[in-house]
Amino acid sequence: MSIGLKAVQGSSIEELVLENETEKSSNALLSRGWSPGWSNADKLLNEFLENHLIDYSKNGMKVEGSTTSLLSPYLHFGELSVRNVYQCVRMKLIQWSREENPDAAESVKFFLKSLGLREYSRYLCFNFPFTHERSLLGNLRHYPWRADEVQFKAWRQGRTGYPLVDAGMRELWATGWIHNRTRVIVSSFCVKFLLLPWTWGMKYFWDTLLDADLESDILGWQYISGSLPDGHQLDRLDSPEVQGWKFDPDGEYVRQWLPELARMPSEWIHHPWAAPISVLRAAGVELGLNYPKPIVEITTAREHLDDAIAMMWELVRATKAERRDGIGEVVADNLAGIKDLDIPQMVVKKEVTCTSSSNDQRVPSIQNLKTSFEPNRLKDLDHGKHNQTGIINSIVKSEKSKTDEDLCSTAGSSSARKRSISDSQCAAPTSCFSSSEGLHHGLEPPNPHTPIESMSTCLWQQICNSDGVGTEKEKVEGDAQSTADGLRPGKRPA
Numbered sequence: 162m163s164i165g166l167k168a169v170q171g172s173s174i175e176e177l178v179l180e181n182e183t184e185k186s187s188n189a190l191l192s193r194g195w196s197p198g199w200s201n202a203d204k205l206l207n208e209f210l211e212n213h214l215i216d217y218s219k220n221g222m223k224v225e226g227s228t229t230s231l232l233s234p235y236l237h238f239g240e241l242s243v244r245n246v247y248q249c250v251r252m253k254l255i256q257w258s259r260e261e262n263p264d265a266a267e268s269v270k271f272f273l274k275s276l277g278l279r280e281y282s283r284y285l286c287f288n289f290p291f292t293h294e295r296s297l298l299g300n301l302r303h304y305p306w307r308a309d310e311v312q313f314k315a316w317r318q319g320r321t322g323y324p325l326v327d328a329g330m331r332e333l334w335a336t337g338w339i340h341n342r343t344r345v346i347v348s349s350f351c352v353k354f355l356l357l358p359w360t361w362g363m364k365y366f367w368d369t370l371l372d373a374d375l376e377s378d379i380l381g382w383q384y385i386s387g388s389l390p391d392g393h394q395l396d397r398l399d400s401p402e403v404q405g406w407k408f409d410p411d412g413e414y415v416r417q418w419l420p421e422l423a424r425m426p427s428e429w430i431h432h433p434w435a436a437p438i439s440v441l442r443a444a445g446v447e448l449g450l451n452y453p454k455p456i457v458e459i460t461t462a463r464e465h466l467d468d469a470i471a472m473m474w475e476l477v478r479a480t481k482a483e484r485r486d487g488i489g490e491v492v493a494d495n496l497a498g499i500k501d502l503d504i505p506q507m508v509v510k511k512e513v514t515c516t517s518s519s520n521d522q523r524v525p526s527i528q529n530l531k532t533s534f535e536p537n538r539l540k541d542l543d544h545g546k547h548n549q550t551g552i553i554n555s556i557v558k559s560e561k562s563k564t565d566e567d568l569c570s571t572a573g574s575s576s577a578r579k580r581s582i583s584d585s586q587c588a589a590p591t592s593c594f595s596s597s598e599g600l601h602h603g604l605e606p607p608n609p610h611t612p613i614e615s616m617s618t619c620l621w622q623q624i625c626n627s628d629g630v631g632t633e634k635e636k637v638e639g640d641a642q643s644t645a646d647g648l649r650p651g652k653r654p655a
Contacts, residue, residue: 405431
């Protein structure tokens with residue numbers, strides 16, 4: 162073992178054959194912008210704290226230049242601790258507070274919010290483990306996504322005809338990283354203009370981003386696509402033209418990544434299709450030849466989006482009516498019917514079955530209660546207590562058949578007591594809603610319904626208050642302890 166280890170340590174990258182010929186050019190570009198290792202991560206953190214953090218709130222939204230921390234790859238690969246970053250930033254805040262610098266305090270708040278969103282993505286994926294393949298809001302299962310592979314390819318290659326979107330996608334392919342604002346712009350174009358499934362875009366980001374983070378990508382794509390209660394409105398359509406004037410007013414970012422538009426005047430660079438012929442000729446731009454025409458007009462995209470939303474709500478109402486009349490069937494998510502493209506797939510560990518979900522977070526699940534109330538365990542009880550046991554068993558069986566199958570894994574055992582999720586909707590955490598929101602996001606709020614667990618809890622308390630049940634309660638606790646030896650399996654990709 163030691164001889165083999167020494168041989169590996171003394172070998173070069175070429176000798177280990179860790180990259181093939183087709184990867185060398187791409188890796189050469191990556192090596193220019195990134196220096197892996199914890200020592201380089203510390204250097205970058207110190208440089209950010211001393212030179213860029215103080216202006217983070219002012220420059221953080223500019224898509225050109227190094228206006229962000231660029232720490233995300235180091236955080237993802239564990240070369241930098243989130244706690245360390247947080248403590249260092251807090252120390253700088255204390256220092257600037259003594260100097261009475263209000264702009265610095267705003268920058269720190271803005272940066273720590275980004276760290277908080279990263280942690281929130283972990284919370285979201287832990288409690289809703291199906292979010293890597295299905296929208297959090299249940300009504301989105303009826304959304305008519307367009308599985309257009311031609312448009313998806315044009316989006317990936319930066320050939321949509323919208324300069325800011327194309328520049329972002331080309332930077333992503335060349336460097337493995339794009340600004341967060343650019344990620345919002347290109348992902349919004351993907352799901353709102355082209356109506357492409359957000360899972361397609363998420364998987365492509367997973368393959369190309371150097372700082373690809375499963376939980377953060379899930380949060381970002383669900384947020385942009387309108388799949389979260391506190392995300393973008395479903396009918397929101399951000400114009401890339403307006404976004405370009407706002408975040409790249411001089412067009413320097415577009416010129417950097419779209420050399421065919423390098424000579425376009427700033428007033429026309431974000432909408433070359435509207436420029437006079439003389440301006441296009443002077444800039445050497447031939448729409449449809451060396452730069453594509455818009456893949457879809459903004460007005461057409463608005464019509465398609467409105468039609469898709471109207472169709473979705475029509476299907477939602479029809480499904481509710483069928484269920485009310487007792488003739489409805491379980492409706493599968495529309496994303497499930499879209500075939501996977503020949504793009505790299507995310508590696509997500511299979512969810513554990515309901516049998517093992519009782520070990521999650523060392524919390525006894527409903528199945529523990531079910532197995533604990535078998536007739537042979539209550540043989541010492543009178544006839545009335547046997548009837549109560551039968552009621553509990555029927556309630557538990559009914560609940561098991563209604564519980565969403567996705568909640569059988571990860572936090573299923575404990576989260577089932579906190580919420581219930583029907584086939585047509587997914588109840589988000591209560592913190593996502595406020596009394597003033599209502600239809601704030603253009604989505605119908607989920608209907609509240611009482612979990613059935615409260616009924617079984619009341620009956621359980623009645624039996625426990627009966628005589629001679631102490632022994633059975635000890636057995637239940639013993640069974641729960643004996644089955645609580647496993648921890649919840651991780652969902653991080655291998």
